Amino acid sequence: MKPTRIRGRIWVLTGPDGQMYNDVDTDMIFHNRHLHITNLAEMGQHALGNLKGWEDFAQKCRPGDIILAGANFGAGSSRQQAVDCFRALGIAALIAESFGAIYKRNAINSGFPILTLPGLSQMAGEFKSGDELEVDFETGRLGLNGEREYQAEPFSRVQMDIYQAGDLFAYGKTLET
């Protein structure tokens, strides 16, 4: 069984104005000039490489970190690399106010933990990069620095089934008799 409760350092995706970025599209997450890359490890180097102020994200993050993002994260194209680049860096979870529909599908299918926290961008001031966040996938409960609590949407059964199996295809194998 994979852990359903994690604890990690957060990165709050804010822009130069200090506000949380909304509508971060797949070109900002993983630019199309890198689409030829097929090696997972290499993909990580380009994560957020086209988002102003976050070009050096791959250098500063470490495995187990958690990303907080605004509304409609992952809008745009259907590229799987926009999810895989975070997996490659060992990012433990991605929490956003909302996700682009295809991005959500890709993330869930690849067993990458994502959670929706409604109203996140209004509360953005309460979170600082470097804070410690505890995340419970099963209940959706978030604990900030052991002080404050928030309620995100918990994993659905689908999400948990796929997460525990590894990815969508691995889940399919668990159904074989």
Next chain:
Amino acid sequence: MPGQTVIEKIIQAHSDEEAAPGRIVWMELDVRTARDFAGANVVQNYRTHYGNSPVADASKTFFTFDCVVPAKTIPYASNQHLCRLWAREQGIRVYDVDAGIGSHVAIEEGLAYPGCTFVGTDSHLNILGAIGAFGQGMGDQDIAFAFKTGKTWFEVPPTMQVVIKGELHPPCTARDLTLAVLRELGSSGALGKAVEFTGPAIEALDLAGRITLASQITEMGGIIGFVPPSKEVLAFCRERAGREVSGVYADPDAEYCQVVEVDISNLEPLVACPPSPANVRPVRELAGTRIDSVFLGSCTNGRFEDFVAVAEVVKGEHIAPWVTASVVPATRQVYARLLREGVLETLFEAGFIVSNPGCGGCASGQIGMTGQGEVQVSTSNRNFPGKQGAGETYLASPLTAAWAALRGEIVVPG
């Protein structure tokens, strides 16, 4: 528990989890398909992850070739053949390059029926909402998984209701009604939502008209649009599916996230101008625009009734000398009936190019593209820049297109 909408009921009947809007649930799939586009990728994904193991149920799994039929390049031909060979290994039926548009074949062959769940690699599979079925296009990984397991996961969308006020009168057709809805909702008015249509004009639509309406939900950003099946539609589906079918209808107390009214009592023929299907204007305002070509067909207006409407206009006449016009029936069955009833002859005599069934002018320019500066009137479903070539495409009803072909310019039909 509050009442349920159509999509909630259909998903509920195929899942053991509560199908409430916003919830992601596992659902059983009655039918899973792949078309020639992305079909070979489905096979590759399947082989990589599941080797030679059999699909969950070959009798519920199909290939439908419709995009590039017959294949016009070697890579297309090779991909189609890869699918054929794998289908033989697996015992899966292929509706081959002669069959026609997959979603239409599914309705005609009774593979899809009211209340069923149906997925494939065609992004316009939500057209099955025309018979009150759940259809959805998905990526090649999702479809490979569906082939293997017979299920998929889906986030239950909220449902909006579109109430049509008034009745449809000639020369307005189902396509003009559809354009009126597009004008009201715009290209993202139904974003992420299921749509349910209601009103006397909706009840009066024949199957072809229902297909036209359902085929344009994607252009409004919607997940799927449901037209509640009429007695005639149910009888048709019962006969085609060879089984008892019953329609799925919303509960009277179902919860809608939004209700939109569209009044068509003073409707006039409409046209979607470049560069988007939601850029709708009255045909009247464009009257006199000189045109170069006409395309009739696609999953939006490729039915028998659509071509009959055109034939009635052009019978005994000839299209304008500077116009080229082509006709692509949606399916082999449509083609056969047009042939038997002399409609193709009428169109041929009037100067139309008649092509074999399929996606024709819509996908990959199977029956030609438009050139720089060319003005086209088309009954297909999209007019984004580059979609039909380098020219400008106006989307309109078969009737409006027929009159345009005849006169060589856009005119108000009738």
